Amino acid sequence: MTKLSSRLIGVAAILVSAVVFLVPFAFIIITAFKDKQQAALLDFTWPNGFHLWSNIVEVVTTRNWMMVTAFINSTILTVASVTLLVIFAAMVGFVLARRKTRFNGLIEFLILAGLMIPPAVVPTIWLLQGIGLFGKLHGLILIEVAYGLPFSIILYRAFIATIPRELDEAAIIDGARPLDVFFRVILPLLWPVTVTNIVVQSVGVFNDFTNPLYYLPGNANATVQLTLYNFQSQFNTSYNLLFTNILLITIPPLLVFLFFNRHIVAGMTAGAVKG
Amino acid sequence: MAGLTLKSLRKSYGEVEVIKGVDLNVEHGEFVVFVGPSGCGKSTLLRMIAGLEEITGGDLYIGDKLCNAVEPRDRGIAMVFQSYALYPHMTVYDNVGFGLKLAKAPKDVRDKKVREAARILQMEHLLDRKPSQLSGGQRQRVAIGRAIVRQPEVFLFDEPLSNLDAALRVDMRMELSKLHQDLGATMIYVTHDQVEAMTLADKIVVLNAGVVQQVGSPIELYQRPANLFVAGFIGSPKMNFVDLTVEEIGTDTVTVSGKDIGPTTVPADPTSLKPGDTVTLGIRPHDLLEQSSGNLAGEVSLVERLGNETNVSLRLPSGASWLAVLDGDHELRIGQSLPLTFAPERAVIFDKTGTALHPR
Amino acid sequence: MTALSEAGAAVSPGAPRAIRRSPYPGWFFLPAALIYGILFLVPTLASLYFSLTRWTLFNSTFIGLDNFAQFFREPFLIQGLVNTVIYAVVTSGLKVVLGMMLALLLTSAVMARGYLRSVVFFPVLVSTVGVGITFTVLMHPTQGMINETLALFGIKGPGWLVDPKLALLSVALVDVWKGVGLATVIYIAGIVAIPKDYYEAARIDGATKWQNFLYVTLPLSRPATATVITLSFIGGLRTFDLIWAMTRGGPGFSSDTIASVIYKQYQAGFYGLSTAGNVVLFVLIAILVVPLTMLLNRRQGHE
Numbered sequence: 001m002t003k004l005s006s007r008l009i010g011v012a013a014i015l016v017s018a019v020v021f022l023v024p025f026a027f028i029i030i031t032a033f034k035d036k037q038q039a040a041l042l043d044f045t046w047p048n049g050f051h052l053w054s055n056i057v058e059v060v061t062t063r064n065w066m067m068v069t070a071f072i073n074s075t076i077l078t079v080a081s082v083t084l085l086v087i088f089a090a091m092v093g094f095v096l097a098r099r100k101t102r103f104n105g106l107i108e109f110l111i112l113a114g115l116m117i118p119p120a121v122v123p124t125i126w127l128l129q130g131i132g133l134f135g136k137l138h139g140l141i142l143i144e145v146a147y148g149l150p151f152s153i154i155l156y157r158a159f160i161a162t163i164p165r166e167l168d169e170a171a172i173i174d175g176a177r178p179l180d181v182f183f184r185v186i187l188p189l190l191w192p193v194t195v196t197n198i199v200v201q202s203v204g205v206f207n208d209f210t211n212p213l214y215y216l217p218g219n220a221n222a223t224v225q226l227t228l229y230n231f232q233s234q235f236n237t238s239y240n241l242l243f244t245n246i247l248l249i250t251i252p253p254l255l256v257f258l259f260f261n262r263h264i265v266a267g268m269t270a271g272a273v274k275g
Numbered sequence: 276m277a278g279l280t281l282k283s284l285r286k287s288y289g290e291v292e293v294i295k296g297v298d299l300n301v302e303h304g305e306f307v308v309f310v311g312p313s314g315c316g317k318s319t320l321l322r323m324i325a326g327l328e329e330i331t332g333g334d335l336y337i338g339d340k341l342c343n344a345v346e347p348r349d350r351g352i353a354m355v356f357q358s359y360a361l362y363p364h365m366t367v368y369d370n371v372g373f374g375l376k377l378a379k380a381p382k383d384v385r386d387k388k389v390r391e392a393a394r395i396l397q398m399e400h401l402l403d404r405k406p407s408q409l410s411g412g413q414r415q416r417v418a419i420g421r422a423i424v425r426q427p428e429v430f431l432f433d434e435p436l437s438n439l440d441a442a443l444r445v446d447m448r449m450e451l452s453k454l455h456q457d458l459g460a461t462m463i464y465v466t467h468d469q470v471e472a473m474t475l476a477d478k479i480v481v482l483n484a485g486v487v488q489q490v491g492s493p494i495e496l497y498q499r500p501a502n503l504f505v506a507g508f509i510g511s512p513k514m515n516f517v518d519l520t521v522e523e524i525g526t527d528t529v530t531v532s533g534k535d536i537g538p539t540t541v542p543a544d545p546t547s548l549k550p551g552d553t554v555t556l557g558i559r560p561h562d563l564l565e566q567s568s569g570n571l572a573g574e575v576s577l578v579e580r581l582g583n584e585t586n587v588s589l590r591l592p593s594g595a596s597w598l599a600v601l602d603g604d605h606e607l608r609i610g611q612s613l614p615l616t617f618a619p620e621r622a623v624i625f626d627k628t629g630t631a632l633h634p635r
Numbered sequence: 636m637t638a639l640s641e642a643g644a645a646v647s648p649g650a651p652r653a654i655r656r657s658p659y660p661g662w663f664f665l666p667a668a669l670i671y672g673i674l675f676l677v678p679t680l681a682s683l684y685f686s687l688t689r690w691t692l693f694n695s696t697f698i699g700l701d702n703f704a705q706f707f708r709e710p711f712l713i714q715g716l717v718n719t720v721i722y723a724v725v726t727s728g729l730k731v732v733l734g735m736m737l738a739l740l741l742t743s744a745v746m747a748r749g750y751l752r753s754v755v756f757f758p759v760l761v762s763t764v765g766v767g768i769t770f771t772v773l774m775h776p777t778q779g780m781i782n783e784t785l786a787l788f789g790i791k792g793p794g795w796l797v798d799p800k801l802a803l804l805s806v807a808l809v810d811v812w813k814g815v816g817l818a819t820v821i822y823i824a825g826i827v828a829i830p831k832d833y834y835e836a837a838r839i840d841g842a843t844k845w846q847n848f849l850y851v852t853l854p855l856s857r858p859a860t861a862t863v864i865t866l867s868f869i870g871g872l873r874t875f876d877l878i879w880a881m882t883r884g885g886p887g888f889s890s891d892t893i894a895s896v897i898y899k900q901y902q903a904g905f906y907g908l909s910t911a912g913n914v915v916l917f918v919l920i921a922i923l924v925v926p927l928t929m930l931l932n933r934r935q936g937h938e
Contacts, residue, residue, distance in 0.1 A: 006743075013740055013751065020812070021754045024769050027780065042778045088667040099659040107664075114675060116920055118873050120682030120913045121897060122906045126692050127678050146674035149667055168658060169327050170360035174374035174421070175348035178658045184373075188364045207762045209876045210894075214901075225764050229880065232768065239772065246765040253760040261753065264760070265820050 028250070031243040039240035055244040062234070062241075067248070070227040073137060077212075077223060078205045081144035082198050085152050088145065090194070093156025094186055098165065114150035121214050128215060140216050144205050152197050159193040160186070196263040203253055203264070224249045278303040278338075278461040279324070279429055285332030286319055286485075293319055295485040296333065301463070301478070306455050309465045310472040311482035311508070317465045318433055320482070324463065325354050325431050338428050348374075353422035354431040358438060359414045361406040361421075367393075368402040371420045392420040395457070412443050419454070432464040436471065448474060469509050473497070481505050503629035506557050512586075514557045514623075515597040521552045527634045529624055531556060535591040537570040542634040543624040554632075555625040560586075562621040563599035569616030573597060578607045589613060679917075686911035695907070702911035711888035715896040716915065718803050720923075722892055723871030725804065729811045730867045731860065734818025739848070741819065742826050752823070756816035763813065767880025770809045771796060796882055799889035806881050806890055810874065818863045825859025826852060861931035868927065872920050893919070 023044075031039050032055060033047035060067045096107060124143070125134060133139030163186065171181045187194075209225040216222070222230070228245050235242040257264070279301040286294035294316050301307050309317040322328040324335060326347035335342045342350050361370050369376075371392055375385040393399045396416045406414055415435060422430055432451075436444045452475055455462055466472055472479050473493045481488040481496065481504070489501040493509075500506035506514045519533035524545045531554060532538040541556065548554065573589030576596070585605045589597045599615060607613065624632045686702055688695035706712045741752050758766065773780045774795035782792030795805040833851045842850065853860075875894035878884060884891035884899065891899075893916045900909035 009740075017751055017754055021758065023780075024766075024773065024812075025757075027773065028765075028769055042772055042775060042780065043783065044780055084666075084670075088670070091663040092667045095659045095661070095663045099657065110671070110676070114671065116869055116924060117679060118894070118913060118916050118920070119675060120678040120910060120917075122690075122692075122901055122910045122913070123678035123681040123685055124674065126685075126906075127674070127681070129692070131673075142670055143674055146670045149671050153667070164358060164360065166356045166358055166360035167362065169325075170354070170356060170362075170421075171373070172327070172658055173325060173347045173352070173354050174425075175377040176658075178660045178663070180377055181658050182663070184377075185362055203760050207760075209762075209764050209880070213879075214898075225762055228762070228764050228768070242768065246762070246768060249762050250765060253762070254757075257753075257757060257760055261756075265756070265824075 025250075028243050028246050031239055032247045034240045036238050036240055039243070040237060042239065051240065052244070055240050056248065059231075059241050059244050059248065062231075066222070066227055067224070067245070070222050070224045074206055074223040074225075077137060077141055077144065078202050080138075081141045081148065081205050082201045084141070084145045085148045085201055086194055086197055089149055089152030089197070090156050090187060090190055091182065092149075092153050093160050094182060096153070097157045097160040098168065111150045111153055114147075115154075119147060125214065135216060135218055137216070140212060143211055143215055144208065147211070148201050148204070152201065155193055155197055156190065159190060163189050192263075195260070196266050199256060199260045199263045203256060206252060278305060279463070280336040281320075281324075281333065282336075283333040284320070284323065284330060284335060286316070286323060286328065287331045292331075293485045294323070294331075297482075297485075297487050299480060299487070299490065301461060303461055304459050306462045306464065306475055306477045307480060308472040308476035308478070309463065309480050309482060310467065310469055311488075313467060314484075315482040316485040317467075317482050319485075321354075321431055321433055321463060321465045324429070325352055326350055351428035352431055353425040353427040353429075354433065355415075355418045355422050355435045357434040359406075359418040359435075361414055361417055363406050365405070366402065367398065367404055367406070367409070367417050367420075370406070370417055371424055373421070374425055388424050389420075392423040395423060395454075396420050411439050412447060415439065415447060423458070428461060430460055430462040432462065434466055435464075436466070437468070444471075451475060470511065473509070479509075481508060483508075499631070499633050500623065501631055503555065503557070503625050503631075506623060506625070506631065510559055512560045512598050512600065514559050515563075515599075516555050516557050516625075517591065517593070517595055517597075518553055519556050521548050521550050521554055523550060524548055529554070529632075531624070534593040535571055535573075535595065539570050539619055539622075541619045541622045541624055544632045544635050547626060547632070553627055555627075555629075557623045557625060558617050558621060560598045560600040562617050563597075563601070563615045564617060565599075565601055565605065565613065566616040567614050569614040571616070572612050572614040573599075575607050575609055575611050575613050578605075578609065580604055580606075587613065589615075682910045682913050682917075685907060686914040688907045690907040690910065691904070692906055698907070702908050703915070705908060706911055706915055711891065712896060712912075714888050715884075715891040715893050715912075716919070718890065719872055719874075719892040719894075719916070719919065722803060722807055722810075722874060723868050723923075725807045726810045726814070726871040726874075727864055727867035729807075730815050730818040731863050733811065733815050734822050734863055735856075735860070737815065737819040738822030738826055739852070742823055752820070755819055758813045759816045761813070763876040764880045766809065766813050767877050770812075771881050774805060797886060799886050802882050802886060802890040806877055809881065810871070810877055813877070814867065814870070818867065821863050821866075822856060822859050825856040829855045857931075861928075864931065865924065865928055869920060869924055872916065872923070 027044065030044065030047060031042075033050060033052045035047075035049065035051045038045070038048055092107075096104060128134035128139050128143075133142065167185055167189075168181055171185045176184065207225060208223070209229065212223045212226050213229075216226070228249060231242060231245055235245070279299070281297050281299040284294060284297045285292065297320060299307075309320060311317050319328060323330050324337070326342070326345065330343050337350050337352065340350075362373065365373065368389055372385050372389045375388060380388075389402075390399065393402055396419060398413065398416050398420065401409065401413060401417070406417065409417065418435070435451075436447055439447060448471060455475075464471075464475060476493055478490060479493055479496055480490050483504050488508075489496060489505045491499075496505060496509045500509060503516070507516070517533065517535050519531040519536060521529060522532050522538055523530040523540075525540070527542060527544065528540050529543040529545050529548060530538055530540045536556070571591070573591045575587055576590050577586075577588035579586035582604060584603065585601045585607070587599045587601060587605070587607060589599060591597055599613075626632055685695060687697060687699055689698050689701075690696075706716075737755055741748055741755070774782075776782060776792070776794040776797055779792075779795075781795070785792040793801055796802050829852065833855065834847060837847055837851050873894055874892055875898065878890055878892055878895050879898070882890045884895040893912055897909050897912040897916070900906075900912060
């Protein structure tokens, strides 16, 4: 391939990708700057005036500051579920990698099943109601943990295999009990994988729509995804507000992306190449 | 205060028995080396002493305490691993002091002990570094420091020098020897390198396939190997072997001959032999001498002139390959016939089970 | 508790059997096992029973396979089933092909590679609902930007989300827009892992760029391809968020998938039917994905 044609392809690729991937985001941003009338045109014209701030204020204060509640809920949900996920999955991955028991095959099968089988939603609601966790944030936290365990365990198991068993043994001789070995030796060494796991799971839980929809009905507990969905009817003709909402909830993933892009990519390709 | 006692120690993984009844007595302060080929069980035995492997049968006494069911940290042992097993995320100071921290020792006690160990090993300047910033030899020292700090009754070393380059290995060997002298502690050392065994040990335990072949001082093993295996394992280059027939039995000699060697009378214990039996004769390469009227001759197949000695590979009439190490420089041609001899007292006779028949 | 590292050590007669605690204790499994078992496994198993009932969450009447019969009888339910498979095939197919193409582009010496990779990947991280709403607006048949732009070229844009024949595919396209970045990133990792030696050997053999791709890149990125196919196929079969955000399964039932059917039946109070939907989805995934995985892995074994 000649230099010129490869350059042309390069330029073409940039242009095409710009159009395809950036224009929707540009649209979101531009519409968020507009006022109600101009936004209703749904076109790509430049905003007349800077309405972003007033849009934000209106979105945030609407329905008694529901967005703020939603953000708080989403944050609690994400932080709590990811924290539990990291610790519990690392514990399982650790023992799974180190100890060969006859249950290992069964456990592997259950993990694989978790990746494939769609959760049975109505029975889950029935169960949650039975134990009094339906419609409660901590119920949803546990759900997110349950659904996130298979991926996290696989991630940890693969990584723990790279920590030599001799470190465990040296710690045992030094007098470490199982919890000491896990928290003082293994977990610190798992930090790279933990960061990846945190990042991947956080984005996933924050963007989760289905599970809050099923398990967290009611406005007091809504997450940002639910409020966005619900605001569709409210902002029916106020596209500027709707897109301001979208812009606002895109900011956390954007921040994560800017700081942790490497980790996300590493996490999502972990094990993918080896199949 | 005793050292260590193993009584009929056994280890099985399921159906497979890897340690088949080991008896051993280690005196306090002795440097004992477990040596043997890969897979002989020497590491397994060490790990059983450490408590990292379950003991399937038999008894283990450390000091005077029966330790079969005792946790590693309560056995009074410390271990230096082949790969050092230093905690990568901790500084040298924290690595060495980790055990004390777990035991909730007071900070000043911990500090004193860590610095003392650092002083003994001359690594005070390394205390703030992380393992990744250290060289192989330095990591080695940190691993030893971590062991010293536990003030154990028995030090266990699992092939600690095999990850070092040759020159460093020689240095560290001498340091270990000195350490043993300074601390006066009981040390059990595992290696596959018989040179390390010969130079470091007070007592060598030769293992093969989970069975102890011989226990003795280095010189004992060299001069009076108990069987074919030990004879072939200890001593570098390997002992030469050839199968011969018994011609005559004496009171404490045996006359043997064969295709490769003319009738030779060798001091041996002839009790179990009769004329016509097949035996194996072993003679070390260094004990072969060039002599025109020698009782054996071989065709030269390879010559290595090292200046102070000459390694000669020979092919004997029966087809066996032997090695002779001759003093000084000898110019030899490939294909030429080289007559050799040896002092009969230097030879060892082995019966058909491989047991050595040393003179009584 | 049993020994440290090995399983099932035999007991030798006569020796005091040492029993010690393992540093890898079984109870480490407990927290995860409890949460996973109770909140995932129990409902899954329960669904097998409840799908055979008429259910109000408080009492259930056993009605045998009636729910499933209904599933395969009602046209709108069958439609959901068919749609689900079409959706999965289309999205995973496009993601595989486009993902590979983008990966090839992004691993060649084209300029602004880093920027391109970021741009292609960012949609993966964005809220699905947000993406759904945005594209619903862009796809508006008269006022949406896509059709307005097409109008500039004199093309009358179709009713992306209002034409029953197109709705499902339109959502699928948005799905690909959002998800191709992940496929691309996985492929990039796979391609980058191919040792240069193979390409050099091919060069010595005089291979063209196309032959390079066909005989070196493609076979050696099989694990990546397998992963992309499996992940996107399963994801496609289970899809709900985007469908619900964009069309709610409409117009009519033309873009319903099993997941949206499950939700609709739940909303309507037909819990037994909804759960039957879950079982149908489960079975569908099993009979499609298991042979798929075996096929993909078996072909790998021939390398």
